[in-house]
Amino acid sequence: xxxxxxxxxxxxxxxxxxxxxxxxxxxxADAEMAIQNARDVYTRRxxxxxxxxxxSKHITASNPEKSGELFEPAKDKVYRHPxxxxxxxxxKHM
Amino acid sequence: MxxxxxxxxxxxxxxxxxxxxxxxxxxxxxxxxxxxIRQISQHAHSEVVGMLPEGNxxxxxxxxxxxxxxxxxxxxxxxxxxYLYSAAETLGISRDELMEQLNSGKAKYxxxxxxxxxxxxxxxxxxxxxxxxxxxxxVMLTKTSYGPYxxxxxxxxxxxxxxxRQGYEIMLTLCNGTEAQKAMAQDALNRWWWPSLMMFGxxxxxxxxxxxxxxxxxxxxxxxxxxxQFIDQTVPQADLLGLTIPDKDLKWNDERGSYDFGPIDWExxxxxxxxxxxxxxxxxxxxxxxxDNGKWVRDAAVAYAExxxxxxxxxxx
Numbered sequence: 086x087x088x089x090x091x092x093x094x095x096x097x098x099x100x101x102x103x104x105x106x107x108x109x110x111x112x113x114a115d116a117e118m119a120i121q122n123a124r125d126v127y128t129r130r131x132x133x134x135x136x137x138x139x140x141s142k143h144i145t146a147s148n149p150e151k152s153g154e155l156f157e158p159a160k161d162k163v164y165r166h167p168x169x170x171x172x173x174x175x176x177k178h179m
Numbered sequence: 180m181x182x183x184x185x186x187x188x189x190x191x192x193x194x195x196x197x198x199x200x201x202x203x204x205x206x207x208x209x210x211x212x213x214x215x216i217r218q219i220s221q222h223a224h225s226e227v228v229g230m231l232p233e234g235n236x237x238x239x240x241x242x243x244x245x246x247x248x249x250x251x252x253x254x255x256x257x258x259x260x261x262y263l264y265s266a267a268e269t270l271g272i273s274r275d276e277l278m279e280q281l282n283s284g285k286a287k288y289x290x291x292x293x294x295x296x297x298x299x300x301x302x303x304x305x306x307x308x309x310x311x312x313x314x315x316x317x318v319m320l321t322k323t324s325y326g327p328y329x330x331x332x333x334x335x336x337x338x339x340x341x342x343x344r345q346g347y348e349i350m351l352t353l354c355n356g357t358e359a360q361k362a363m364a365q366d367a368l369n370r371w372w373w374p375s376l377m378m379f380g381x382x383x384x385x386x387x388x389x390x391x392x393x394x395x396x397x398x399x400x401x402x403x404x405x406x407x408q409f410i411d412q413t414v415p416q417a418d419l420l421g422l423t424i425p426d427k428d429l430k431w432n433d434e435r436g437s438y439d440f441g442p443i444d445w446e447x448x449x450x451x452x453x454x455x456x457x458x459x460x461x462x463x464x465x466x467x468x469x470x471d472n473g474k475w476v477r478d479a480a481v482a483y484a485e486x487x488x489x490x491x492x493x494x495x496x
Contacts, residue, residue, distance in 0.1 A: 088481045089273060089274060089275050090477070090480065090481065092265075092268065106432070109262060109265055109330075109331070109334075110265045111261060111265065112274055113482075113485065114477075114480035114481050114484040115483075115484035115487060115488075116485075118480065125258075126261055126262075126369075129251075129254070129255070129258065129338075130338070132342075141465050146204060148204070149204050149205045149206070150206070
């Protein structure tokens, strides 16, 4: 039998109130082992209070070659930012 | 090269020049990919083989304090190997292939780990000098152009500074101890000094990859620059310990603002790289045994996971 353990992406919540963030990946035979390995590899110095593991093959990523058409349309929409609007300095709390 | 790939290469270089990071799914020249697979996997193998000379002393550490520290350090190195293997795998090579390259002797790892750790003082010298040299290289690599490699380096550098401090503390304790203990520390420095300088690789004019690596911002400093930085920061640390660096040509050069140092024995370096160091065979044997003896565990874990998955399906059905 020759089978490589699948790859899992690891997400850690560093403390309650913050989101889980991607920290890296590792190999594990199943989800339970992925959580245990993530504990050993990514939280040896109290970096987390919660772990998510997702098998890498379940992640769909955007294609970098399409990033122009995906993300560039936002470039010229400066009116979506507060600094686009000119107000006199006397206006407070806005 | 056709026009399309020339344009892609120019665009790629422009992104590097602009200081952008390259990510796993971005287009990259095949040589950039291959260079990274080689460099990142060598780095990963070094972390993994690096556990062996220190693992040798865990059971013989002189106190519980030293033992937990050494154990934690070796465990970190396993973790660092894993971060790096993961970074290499983003470039399209599998973990099994990487392991095969290490175990068959096809892949290289840092030659420093082919030297034996003969006394407890070697644990001090390795932490102080070997980790010290590695940190200088790794701090530079946090700015490397390939994103997954750079991120692995940031994590590793954060964890590694304790490694060097624990090593220096061991040296300091020995140097403040008996005559025999201090002599043991000096002996360790004598044996590890020159191999540590060799860790930065051949001199710039002998280093065929440096120019391309600098252009692609894989490396941000040359081997000689890094080696000089290491010497300049380490000599005062040796002075503080009251130890003598085993180099009669070592002296401060006011004009350069750096230490001048004696010639490195590159013949020894290449000899160890070629597999003829004191421990090359022993290290590979240990790695192969670990891999072979672990096979039933890897297989059992897969069998268990498959069985659990099947049960889930049959229950749901």
